Amino acid sequence: MRILVTGGAGFIGSHLCDRLLEQGHEVICIDNFFTGCKDNIRHLLNHDHFELLRHDIIEPILVEVDQIYNLACPASPLHYQYNPVKTIKTNIMGTLNMLGLAKRVKARILQASTSEVYGDPKEHPQAETYWGHVNPIGIRSCYDEGKRAAETLMMDYHRQNRVDVRIVRIFNTYGPRMAENDGRVVSNFIVQALRNQPLTVYGDGSQTRSFCYVEDLVRGMMQMMDTEGFIGPVNLGNPSEFSILDFAQVIIRLTGSKSKIVHKDLPADDPVQRRPNIALAKQKLNWEPSVAVQEGLKDTIDFFKAKIAV
DSSP states (O other): OEEEEETTTSHHHHHHHHHHHHTTOEEEEEEOOSSOOHHHHGGGTTOTTEEEEEOOTTSOOOOOOSEEEEOOSOOSHHHHTTSHHHHHHIIIIIHHHHHHHHHHHTOEEEEEEEGGGGBSOSSSSBOTTOOOBOOTTSTTHHHHHHHHHHHHHHHHHHHHHOOOEEEEEEOOEEOTTOOTTSOOHHHHHHHHHHTTOOEEEETTSOOEEEOEEHHHHHHHHHHHHTOSSOOOOEEESOOOEEEHHHHHHHHHHHHTOOOOEEEEOOOTTOOSOOOBOOHHHHHHHOOOOOSOHHHHHHHHHHHHHHHHTO
């Protein structure tokens, strides 16, 4: 098939491009390089079945494709809060443009949604039936509400125009090709630990997160895209849950760092608990993560060691 990946030069998108090419598909990668990086796809530039287009999906584009993976959007608070108006335009106008394309060329489209649609959840772990607890006027709302609106658009195009849609809600993901400056907990801790700098824990560190290795996530996305009769939304994430403080100590141990832990004020609207209920993914996709967190972290640490030349 010919497959379009928006945000294909990003952390997750580049791994997705790799897997799709391995399966023999033609891949068109679109990225505006706000958070995407040429280094992530440099090894693909001479591949016969890979094409790179510098393009912002806020502007329409017409290409003939069979499938669309819509991943384009900055995903870390540091990046999506840098230009919040652009973030919500990417989620709404960008998704509208991709849905319009899918409708015209009769392509199946998968929307990369997020666990952030659950906001600061009052249900734990979070199941797809939970509607969320989101602050619509907070500093995270450009992303949280943007992704919620993108899901709305997907469902309305499906109901009104019979567009063949899929929705996945992605929980915290980590692995090689993460940006070192994205402000996310995994990259922050690893880079700080490798430099023997203090690890920054916000609040008392009792808030929890779950971490899914990127290869597991990409496998889940592809299984969702290729599943018939189920459009989602479906959670994709690792149910193994860590407190941030415990996670910092794991990183210090795995890196052999001399770093200490320092505490800073908790950011506004930061979720207290985050862990996916993946019963639906197991039932509908026969999917669950296979890479243990500590195993995946070793690969991620090796990547950052090479990247920052410790």
